[in-house]
Amino acid sequence: MEVSLVLNLMRLEMKKYHIGSYIKRAVFANFVILAVIFMLIFITKVEGDVDFRTYQTALGIIDSFVRAVFIIFASVLIAKFIIGEFKYKTITVAFMYPINRKKLIASKLAIVVLFTFSAIILSTLFITAIFCAVSESFQLLPDTLSVSLIIQRIPAVIMNAVSASCIALIPLYFGMRKYSIPATIVSSILIVSVVSSNSGNFTLYDIIFIPITLAIIGISVAYLSFRNIEKIDI
């Protein structure tokens, strides 16, 4: 009952904000990431850089890119679905419905988290597939692709998606303070610069402690931001 109510609310929210246009933008982002990856390979080839030669590295870079793009993308969703509602006072419309405020906000957060999670999984799949296909047929990397490498990466990709979609909630804290859309998006860029900085084979994200801590912070931020939502004045 509760779940179906929230699901229904999510459906209405997605209708309200024309979720289709965001899906299109996510697809577009995929092509941009692909283009950048190929450009990177091209540059490393010209420069004779040795770092970018194995599939291990390449797939790691794809992960970082996808994560970065969709954490920022999530902040745009947060800005639109949540911060914007407060900033433009449309929340007064939403809160005048006979619907529990907490469930309403929960449905919005669920959309952000699920959208980010699925976007990361699907984009990683898509970009990896295209990248491997192209690179195999044109021998872009001196390395050979093995099935075991791909299977070995699956848990990492899922972990990546789960933690990134929670980390993506952190900008909520900065955005909700003054109902500021720029603050939301800028803070997500700062977060990305921390979690997706990739120096050679090493990223901060690889220290498992960091993504887990940040994910917990993300969830706490979401909880704390709306814990008292039923008591606040609109």
Added chain:
Amino acid sequence: MTYIVKTNQLTKVFEGKEVVSAVTMHVKKGEIYGFLGPNGAGKTTVMKMLTNLTKPTSGDIEIFGEKLNDRSYEVLKRMGTIIEYPIFYENLTAKETLELHCEYMGYYDKKEITHVLDLVKLTNTENKRVKDFSLGMKQRLGIARAIITKPELLILDEPINGLDPVGIKELRELFKMLCKEYGITIMISSHILGEIEQLADTVGVIKDGRLMKEVSMDAVNRSQSNYIELIVNDGKKAAFILESKLNITNFKLVDDNCIRIYEMTASQKVLSKTLIEHDIEIEGISKKTSSLEDYFLKLINGGVTSA
């Protein structure tokens, strides 16, 4: 008496400032309640508290006989509201706006959409985006949204802002119709006295967050006395003549030269004739009506006793 809305000592403090102070108001079932007050008097804050958007600092609210608390969501189903100015998700079309509204309210008669748009005279705008609407059109759409679910209580905050005179008249008729035919209780706020005067059954006057008076229009109309004002050279003598010769006792000597007669037993002609016969010079004689406007302005400016 059944009250749809009842507040008791309702108070709201914002940043140490009392914007609504101890408001105790009563809205009867099936009436149009006019909520009158100058800008910034606290009308919107009271209405926000009634719709549970803003939480009272102290005091309580009863709607449909139920005490409002933080988690009163069900009562909202029975209410239609416009607060401050109509707010929309501007990217949606008029039709989408109303569809979504119905879904959120749990109301499923989609046929109503066309009907209600006709009612507020917004025909053929279903597929127009709200962001392309003028203020007047938004106001109408806001009203359409508020009434589409046939609520039992309509709370309309300044619903005629931004409308032209024809539009105001149309909506006035609409409100009266909704009240009469659908039995909807309407609470409507305005700073325009004329509007309230023409619509309301009961008027609540609010100023500086205080409810100065809550009175039925009938009572106001009854208390509005007409009088004849006489300007004479010798008021005292004239008063004596009025009493002794014409048996008029209900009058008031305003000052040495001015008398107000509240009894309409003697015509102006008889009055002047009698007074002249007794050597009183009449400088002026006129019939006056103290208007409703005077009544309310007195309340608002003078700060008469609270209700």
